[in-house]
Amino acid sequence: MEPSLRIYNTMSRKKEVFEPLNPPLVGLYVCGPTVYGEPHLGHARSAITFDLLFRYLRHLGYKVRYVRNITDVGHLESDADEGDDKIGKKARLEQLEPMEVAQLYQNSYHFHMDALNVLRPSIEPKASGHIQEQIEKTQRILDKGYAYVSGGSVYFDVERYQQDHHYGKLSGRDIDELRSNTRQLDGQDLKRNSFDFALWKQAAPEHIMRWNSPWSQGFPGWHIECSAMSAKYLGERFDIHGGGLDLLFPHHECEIAQSVAANGQEAVRYWMHNNMITINGQKMGKSLGNFITLEQFATGEHPALAQAYDPMTIRFFMLQAHYRSTLDFSNEALQAAEKGLARLLAAAQTLRKLRPAERSSQDLQALRLACQQALDDDLNTPIAIANLFEISKFINSVHNGQATISAEDLAELAPWFDTLLFEVLGLRAENAADHKGKVLDGVLDLLLRLRLEAKQNRDFATSDRIRDALAALGVQVKDRKDGFEWELS
RNA sequence: GGCGUCAUGGCCGAGCGGUCAGGCAGAGGUCUGCAAAACCUCGUACAGCGGUUCGAUUCCGCUUGACGCCUCCA
Numbered sequence: 196m197e198p199s200l201r202i203y204n205t206m207s208r209k210k211e212v213f214e215p216l217n218p219p220l221v222g223l224y225v226c227g228p229t230v231y232g233e234p235h236l237g238h239a240r241s242a243i244t245f246d247l248l249f250r251y252l253r254h255l256g257y258k259v260r261y262v263r264n265i266t267d268v269g270h271l272e273s274d275a276d277e278g279d280d281k282i283g284k285k286a287r288l289e290q291l292e293p294m295e296v297a298q299l300y301q302n303s304y305h306f307h308m309d310a311l312n313v314l315r316p317s318i319e320p321k322a323s324g325h326i327q328e329q330i331e332k333t334q335r336i337l338d339k340g341y342a343y344v345s346g347g348s349v350y351f352d353v354e355r356y357q358q359d360h361h362y363g364k365l366s367g368r369d370i371d372e373l374r375s376n377t378r379q380l381d382g383q384d385l386k387r388n389s390f391d392f393a394l395w396k397q398a399a400p401e402h403i404m405r406w407n408s409p410w411s412q413g414f415p416g417w418h419i420e421c422s423a424m425s426a427k428y429l430g431e432r433f434d435i436h437g438g439g440l441d442l443l444f445p446h447h448e449c450e451i452a453q454s455v456a457a458n459g460q461e462a463v464r465y466w467m468h469n470n471m472i473t474i475n476g477q478k479m480g481k482s483l484g485n486f487i488t489l490e491q492f493a494t495g496e497h498p499a500l501a502q503a504y505d506p507m508t509i510r511f512f513m514l515q516a517h518y519r520s521t522l523d524f525s526n527e528a529l530q531a532a533e534k535g536l537a538r539l540l541a542a543a544q545t546l547r548k549l550r551p552a553e554r555s556s557q558d559l560q561a562l563r564l565a566c567q568q569a570l571d572d573d574l575n576t577p578i579a580i581a582n583l584f585e586i587s588k589f590i591n592s593v594h595n596g597q598a599t600i601s602a603e604d605l606a607e608l609a610p611w612f613d614t615l616l617f618e619v620l621g622l623r624a625e626n627a628a629d630h631k632g633k634v635l636d637g638v639l640d641l642l643l644r645l646r647l648e649a650k651q652n653r654d655f656a657t658s659d660r661i662r663d664a665l666a667a668l669g670v671q672v673k674d675r676k677d678g679f680e681w682e683l684s
Numbered sequence: 685g686g687c688g689u690c691a692u693g694g695c696c697g698a699g700c701g702g703u704c705a706g707g708c709a710g711a712g713g714u715c716u717g718c719a720a721a722a723c724c725u726c727g728u729a730c731a732g733c734g735g736u737u738c739g740a741u742u743c744c745g746c747u748u749g750a751c752g753c754c755u756c757c758a
Contacts, residue, residue, distance in 0.1 A: 226758075227758090228758075229756090229757085229758095234758095235758085236758090237757075237758040238758055239758085240758065241758040242758080244758090281756080363687095366687080366688090366753075366754090367687055367688070368686090368687070368753090368754075369686080369687080372685095372686050372687075372754085373686090373754075417756095438758070439757080439758030440689095440752075440753080440758080441752080441753070441756095441757055441758065442757085442758070443753070444687095444753060444754070445753095445754085445755095468758095469758070470689090470752090471751090471752070471757095471758075472758085473751075473752095476750065476751070477751080478751075478752065478757085479757090479758090480756085480757055481756065481757055482755085482756065482757075483757095486757090512696090515696075515697065515698090515706085515707070516696080516697060516698085517697085517698075520690085520697080520698090521689085521690080521751070521752080522696090522697090523696080525695075525696075527694095527695050527696070527708075527709085528695070528696045528697085528708085529696095530708075530709095531695075531696060531697095531707060531708035531709080532696080532707080532708085533708095534707080534708060534709095535706090535707045535708065536707095538707085539707095541721085541722095545722090569698095575698080575699095577697060577698045577699095577705085577706075577707095578698060578699080578705075578706080580698095580706070580707080581697095581698070581705055581706035581707080582705095582706085583706095584706055584707070585705095585706080588722095588723080591721090591722050591723065592722085592723060592724095594722075594723095595715085595722060595723060597722090597723060597724085598723095650717080653717075655717060655718075658717090659718080659719085662719080662720085666720085671720065671721075672719095672720075672721090673720065673721045673722080674716065674719085674720080674721085675721095676715085676716090680721085682721090
């Protein structure tokens with residue numbers, strides 16, 4: 196298989212030709228959610244970005260093992276490896292088992308990701324199910340001399356690591372600056388340096404989630420889960436690691452340090468990071484309290500939302516921007532996306548009705564190639580979509596008799612257009628093909644035939660009445676020279 | 685303070701050293717009994733000031749502004 200895809204590698208800060216370690220196999224690891232709260236727009240962006248990558252890699256013919264974790268333990272509430280575990284805290288507050296909390300939000304995450312047509316990963320490992328692997332990884336780092344035990348906890352020795360390697364190479368951090376810039380906080384006496392991070396934490400008495408380890412009864416640090424689980428399922432070296440840009444530092448930097456410390460080599464060959472969603476120009480953040488959950492999008496119940504939005508509108512909205520750009524949310528932008536998507540989906544329907552002619556009046560190969568090249572160029576979905584709009588325009592023109600398409604072109608275009616729209620971009624039309632849908636088809640056909648007769652008898656009062664009543668019900672009537680069409684608006 | 689990113693027409697959002705982004709909104713037209721849809725036409729946008737260049741929205745510098753990471757975050 197010819198490598199055609201180029202992706203932006205955060206490590207080199209350049210676009211690089213993507214060549215997997217063992218083609219056609221591709222190992223892809225993406226940081227998934229910490230399941231202690233309702234999934235929000237930010238989760239959607241990350242999931243959609245890497246869903247697109249997953250879909251496109253498969254489209255190119257790769258066999259992808261896509262691992263996306265669920266963090267259900269070890270992710271601490273506050274600064275500097277101190278404070279509560281997020282899930283443990285929520286469990287205490289709501290008087291639930293921690294695993295109940297994790298399950299609740301994992302279910303919600305799955306529900307909303309399904310609605311966004313985000314494919315489930317190949318493997319979805321949980322941190323709590325891989326305590327042993329994390330303990331082993333921690334032990335290995337200790338054995339190599341890059342960590343130390345302190346008061347029942349194990350910390351990564353960044354300074355020691357820095358002697359042999361470069362801590363900060365991914366994020367462009369400098370250890371001396373970290374030393375002078377990192378805030379000094381209370382309760383850090385267990386760490387030699389403020390920038391050291393926990394591999395294992397001894398559990399405080401009130402801590403619910405705890406496991407036995409060689410060092411103490413406790414729980415693993417947050418960063419170690421990704422190193423342990425990616426190595427388990429993808430090997431000590433694998434192709435792509437993705438995640439939100441906010442995970443760049445410290446999370447991914449720590450992952451690199453852990454892998455290098457444990458295995459002597461970096462695990463990841465291509466680092467990919469999706470950018471943030473902003474609301475009124477500001478990042479959506481838990482601490483800022485300005486995040487909008489996907490549930491709120493579905494219901495429209497949020498002060499910032501003018502209406503409810505279909506999950507496909509959100510997906511399309513995100514695909515209209517490049518994944519490495521910040522994307523600013525606004526109702527106007529969402530509404531524009533809603534209409535644009537409807538146009539594209541309508542064209543996909545119209546495509547099925549086209550009749551071939553002698554020759555094509557437009558070079559379809561060029562447009563299709565442009566789409567392909569856009570996706571090959573670091574997943575440039577905005578350009579790919581722009582070309583799909585061009586093709587839609589052409590489809591509509593053929594339908595109106597203002598352009599022509601050859602039989603060969605039609606035979607190629609029809610499956611290609613569907614594949615790109617539905618399988619690669621992962622867009623989805625409402626499934627109107629069920630039983631009720633068929634009944635509706637028949638009823639509308641009958642009604643519109645009556646209307647046509649009324650029109651032919653110049654009984655416009657009746658024909659308008661039918662059209663207006665249908666419009667009020669959300670059925671849009673479109674007259675044609677040779678009859679009529681309708682669609683649900 | 686350190687590191688980094690970005691400033692594009694009413695809105696969203698691509699892109700590039702010199703011929704088109706695209707969507708939404710808006711104007712005019714074709715079609716229609718009237719509409720809607722569709723199609724056609726229409727906006728010298730590229731923060732400011734300098735510099736490099738035959739030529740810069742695109743490269744360099746400065747200024748201004750916005751944002752991100754450095755603390756939990758997708």
